[in-house]
Amino acid sequence: MTETPVTGAASQAGKGLLYQGADWNFHIIRDCYAAIEEIAEKELGLNVFPNRIEVITSEQMLDVYTTNGMPVSYSHWSYGKRFAGHENAYRRGLMGLAYEVVINSNPCISYLMEENSATMQALVIAHAAFGHNHFFKNNRLFQEWTDPSQILNYLEFARGYISRCEETHGLEAVERILDAAHALQGQGVNRHSGSRRIDLKGEQERARERRAWEDRSFNDLWRTLPPVNEPETEPDGAKSAIRRQFGLPEENILYFLEKHAPRLAPWEREIIRIVRLIAQYFYPQPQLKLMNEGCATWVHDRIMTRLHELGRIDDAAYMETIHSTTNVITQFGYDQGSTSFNPYALGFAMMKDIARICTDPTDEDRRWSPDIAGNNDPLGTLRHAWAEYRDESFVLQFLSPRVMRDFRMFRLLDDTRDPYLLVDAIHDEAGYRDIRRTVAASYDPSAWYAEIEIVDVDTYGDRTLRLEHRTRQGQLLAENDMKLTLKGLADLWGYRVILQEIDAPSGRLLATHEAIAHN
Amino acid sequence: MDIIDRRSNPHGKNIENRRRALERARDAVQKAVREAVASGKLREAGQGNAVSIPADALHEPGFHRVFSTGERHIVLSGNHQFSRGDRLRRPPAGEGGGGGGSGQASDEGGGEDSYRFLLSRDEFLDLFFGDLELPDLVKREIAATETTAPSRAGLSNDGSPSQLDMGRTMRYSMARRIGLGRPKPEELKEIEARITELEETRPLSDVNAEELEALRERRGALRQRLNRIPWVDPVDLRYRRFAPTPKPSTRAVMFCIMDVSGSMTERMKDLAKQFFLLLHVFLEKRYKTLDVVFIRHAETAEEVDEETFFTDPRTGGTVVSTALAEMLRVQRARYPMQQWNIYVAQASDGDNSPSDTPRTAELLEQEILPLVQYYAYIEVMGSGAVIRGDTDLWRVYREISERQSHLAIRQVSDRKEIFPVFRELFARRTTEQAGRV
Numbered sequence: 001m002t003e004t005p006v007t008g009a010a011s012q013a014g015k016g017l018l019y020q021g022a023d024w025n026f027h028i029i030r031d032c033y034a035a036i037e038e039i040a041e042k043e044l045g046l047n048v049f050p051n052r053i054e055v056i057t058s059e060q061m062l063d064v065y066t067t068n069g070m071p072v073s074y075s076h077w078s079y080g081k082r083f084a085g086h087e088n089a090y091r092r093g094l095m096g097l098a099y100e101v102v103i104n105s106n107p108c109i110s111y112l113m114e115e116n117s118a119t120m121q122a123l124v125i126a127h128a129a130f131g132h133n134h135f136f137k138n139n140r141l142f143q144e145w146t147d148p149s150q151i152l153n154y155l156e157f158a159r160g161y162i163s164r165c166e167e168t169h170g171l172e173a174v175e176r177i178l179d180a181a182h183a184l185q186g187q188g189v190n191r192h193s194g195s196r197r198i199d200l201k202g203e204q205e206r207a208r209e210r211r212a213w214e215d216r217s218f219n220d221l222w223r224t225l226p227p228v229n230e231p232e233t234e235p236d237g238a239k240s241a242i243r244r245q246f247g248l249p250e251e252n253i254l255y256f257l258e259k260h261a262p263r264l265a266p267w268e269r270e271i272i273r274i275v276r277l278i279a280q281y282f283y284p285q286p287q288l289k290l291m292n293e294g295c296a297t298w299v300h301d302r303i304m305t306r307l308h309e310l311g312r313i314d315d316a317a318y319m320e321t322i323h324s325t326t327n328v329i330t331q332f333g334y335d336q337g338s339t340s341f342n343p344y345a346l347g348f349a350m351m352k353d354i355a356r357i358c359t360d361p362t363d364e365d366r367r368w369s370p371d372i373a374g375n376n377d378p379l380g381t382l383r384h385a386w387a388e389y390r391d392e393s394f395v396l397q398f399l400s401p402r403v404m405r406d407f408r409m410f411r412l413l414d415d416t417r418d419p420y421l422l423v424d425a426i427h428d429e430a431g432y433r434d435i436r437r438t439v440a441a442s443y444d445p446s447a448w449y450a451e452i453e454i455v456d457v458d459t460y461g462d463r464t465l466r467l468e469h470r471t472r473q474g475q476l477l478a479e480n481d482m483k484l485t486l487k488g489l490a491d492l493w494g495y496r497v498i499l500q501e502i503d504a505p506s507g508r509l510l511a512t513h514e515a516i517a518h519n
Numbered sequence: 520m521d522i523i524d525r526r527s528n529p530h531g532k533n534i535e536n537r538r539r540a541l542e543r544a545r546d547a548v549q550k551a552v553r554e555a556v557a558s559g560k561l562r563e564a565g566q567g568n569a570v571s572i573p574a575d576a577l578h579e580p581g582f583h584r585v586f587s588t589g590e591r592h593i594v595l596s597g598n599h600q601f602s603r604g605d606r607l608r609r610p611p612a613g614e615g616g617g618g619g620g621s622g623q624a625s626d627e628g629g630g631e632d633s634y635r636f637l638l639s640r641d642e643f644l645d646l647f648f649g650d651l652e653l654p655d656l657v658k659r660e661i662a663a664t665e666t667t668a669p670s671r672a673g674l675s676n677d678g679s680p681s682q683l684d685m686g687r688t689m690r691y692s693m694a695r696r697i698g699l700g701r702p703k704p705e706e707l708k709e710i711e712a713r714i715t716e717l718e719e720t721r722p723l724s725d726v727n728a729e730e731l732e733a734l735r736e737r738r739g740a741l742r743q744r745l746n747r748i749p750w751v752d753p754v755d756l757r758y759r760r761f762a763p764t765p766k767p768s769t770r771a772v773m774f775c776i777m778d779v780s781g782s783m784t785e786r787m788k789d790l791a792k793q794f795f796l797l798l799h800v801f802l803e804k805r806y807k808t809l810d811v812v813f814i815r816h817a818e819t820a821e822e823v824d825e826e827t828f829f830t831d832p833r834t835g836g837t838v839v840s841t842a843l844a845e846m847l848r849v850q851r852a853r854y855p856m857q858q859w860n861i862y863v864a865q866a867s868d869g870d871n872s873p874s875d876t877p878r879t880a881e882l883l884e885q886e887i888l889p890l891v892q893y894y895a896y897i898e899v900m901g902s903g904a905v906i907r908g909d910t911d912l913w914r915v916y917r918e919i920s921e922r923q924s925h926l927a928i929r930q931v932s933d934r935k936e937i938f939p940v941f942r943e944l945f946a947r948r949t950t951e952q953a954g955r956v
Contacts, residue, residue, distance in 0.1 A: 055525060080537040183582075414609075416589060
């Protein structure tokens with residue numbers, strides 16, 4: 001009897017192999033997709049954006065890498081630098097390319113490398129087109145911060161807008177703004193004042209209308225009017241009025257510059273806005289890396305196992321799957337040079353562990369996770385976790401003693417006054433909570449982003465802009481970088497900028513830095 | 520779900536970005552390129568190569584904190600032997616004790632210390648010779664020889680099939696077909712179908728019989744018309760036409776003259792070779808056709824091939840004028856000065872038999888210098904750096920060079936000096952140039 005692929009059937013059991021061997025073609029991809037989709041939707045209950053699968057070459061993959069996985073981006077030297085770095089590492093064999101890259105967009109685009117074997121194509125479809133896709137669509141942080149249906153159009157608009165600016169105002173002028181704005185990318189997001197999902201489509205309309213209005217209302221005569229001398233006196237007690245007027249304190253420096261920098265031209269503001277909006281789009285990703293990869297890896301592992309159980313892939317393909325999954329989820333120990341957790345490893349281990357706790361809990365699990373232990377709904381529990389948590393809260397909630405033991409976690413206290421590092425917690429009853437708290441804290445975005453706010457503008461004097469950095473445990477800003485960034489900030493603001501570093505608990509002033517505008 | 524095959528899409532989206540990165544780091548890249556050459560890898564370097572530049576040339580700053588004082592906790596994996604309270608030796612500074620996520624890497628540029636760029640040959644040479652130019656380009660115009668190169672010149676009615684302009688041909692063809700009312704094949708097919716249908720209808724009514732007759736007639740007419748008005752007629756054909764356009768192309772010949780007498784050590788020859796190579800690459804970049812003539816001399820001079828020139832040792836005394844005479848002979852025989860830019864590079868240790876020096880000076884100043892664009896004399900010195908007076912040759916050449924600006928003389932004693940000397944010789948002298956022309 002010959003085995004031919006069958007598609008579109010309601011149940012897959014006994015339907016025969018989807019493919020054999022390593023070669024793939026577009027029919028095989030379609031068949032695999034259909035089989036995977038059935039499992040993903042019917043068995044796992046995943047809810048995904050429509051999928052678009054694009055097959056690309058390794059060279060194109062290098063391009064995709066360069067622009068953070070985005071298919072389009074504006075031109076900037078920093079992308080060239082990244083490209084040269086990747087290309088070089090790849091050509092010298094220092095780095096392999098990912099089997100896929102997936103974009104948080106609607107439709108969700110997955111890039112598949114042409115070099116992949118048939119099994120790898122099936123695996124990455126399960127991983128990206130269903131695992132990541134489900135996560136993008138359902139996680140609250142992504143829902144609140146990003147607009148997946150418009151991002152590609154917006155990037156297209158950004159590229160067009162910036163290249164028009166380059167034609168009109170020159171490469172150098174545009175690069176100056178982009179460089180300074182890129183340096184402030186980390187300070188271009190409203191973290192605390194609630195989420196604001198931005199209508200990216202409306203953005204393009206807005207810019208277009210404003211340009212049209214400028215064109216219509218252009219009148220060269222305005223230029224010839226003599227400047228009005230406004231009385232410049234500072235009334236007493238005007239400080240709070242200024243703070244209100246400028247919305248101070250403001251953590252989103254790019255937003256502040258776009259709205260209030262006195263000497264920027266409209267196109268310069270628009271470029272700052274573009275950098276800001278793109279930074280905001282990427283803002284959730286590092287906070288969700290662990291869960292996102294854990295979710296995708298768990299999903300592909302589950303789906304491929306099911307395909308094998310249903311007889312849709314042969315033993316060789318399943319072995320290849322296991323081999324590849326194992327490679328991805330390898331966690332090296334500290335003595336092998338690893339200084340952080342592999343998000344695939346820890347994420348996958350936690351997902352698997354949650355499923356285990358739901359179906360087959362131990363007494364320890366009942367004590368640690370009474371709310372999910374033995375509820376016999378692993379899928380529902382996981383889907384809930386994927387939707388409602390971010391890495392930090394996820395670890396705090398779900399990192400179980402079992403996983404800590406499996407990873408042989410231990411905690412070091414690094415006190416610079418001591419000549420040694422102290423082991424102050426290991427994976428035992430006394431240490432679990434400490435370790436869990438510290439792992440969770442390392443995924444807290446406030447651990448990566450410096451807390452810098454604009455606190456004052458001297459509107460009546462020399463227009464000095466004042467910023468404050470509230471330091472964490474004596475961690476000052478890296479000096480060279482800070483100076484360069486501050487200089488760029490002063491250029492954008494157009495006047496003097498002062499940055500004070502303040503010890504958060506005591507309010508003690510630690511350092512003051514200053515930069516003046518270049519022109 | 521859609522599957523899209525993007526493999527045939529244009530590649531190289533990042534070429535522009537890469538160019539901008541190179542442009543931004545131009546100074547650093549240029550320095551790296553020149554160091555690569557100075558360390559003696561010219562041959563490979565000229566083929567295009569990887570250069571590493573320090574990371575701060577392309578550094579992207581940002582606000583980020585560094586841990587310098589205070590306390591922090593780090594969780595690591597892979598505990599095999601520690602218990603609570605164990606103390607570990609602090610890893611050496613710079614390693615940072617690991618942990619703490621990312622963000623510490625670029626402190627003092629520690630994380631990414633350099634970038635490698637793979638440069639193409641053209642990029643490499645562009646950067647390498649960036650601010651150099653050929654001295655005395657005046658003759659370049661005079662000596663330009665007329666060669667022709669094909670260039671697009673509109674369309675023509677005949678030509679080779681490979682040059683057929685399909686788009687235009689079809690446009691003309693369509694216009695003609697519409698203009699002459701060529702019936703559409705579909706129309707004919709329809710009629711034929713109807714005819715077949717009627718023919719198969721039995722019995723045939725009168726009306727239908729009439730229709731059949733009319734249709735047959737129409738079919739005949741259509742067929743005739745279709746045959747008479749071809750789909751593509753020779754009058755439609757348009758070919759891309761190329762006309763030969765005269766193009767000034769410049770030619771240059773480079774004479775390499777080297778002393779191979781006993782007093783020239785291998786090391787000195789190697790220095791000279793470096794210089795010749797540089798000059799060769801440089802000229803090659805500027806001229807479409809470049810001939811190189813190798814002349815070596817001891818007591819007598821002869822023209823040799825490159826291999827012999829650099830490798831075959833000879834011994835004996837030194838008579839420089841023989842080489843100059845040989846150069847003149849070759850030049851007269853093969854490279855008339857009206858058609859060639861002539862460059863001469865001479866390398867020697869400065870020894871010459873005393874009686875020959877006046878003759879050398881005379882040949883150089885009276886006969887050779889008027890012919891050439893540029894004459895570079897490199898005197899290679901022994902490694903011992905023995906302090907010694909000017910050599911005979913040096914003294915005489917210096918005298919001449921004071922009168923003749925296109926004779927340049929330099930002394931070189933170390934490999935590292937080759938490129939600086941070379942740069943000095945060919946550095947852009949805009950003001951001087953402008954003043955002279």
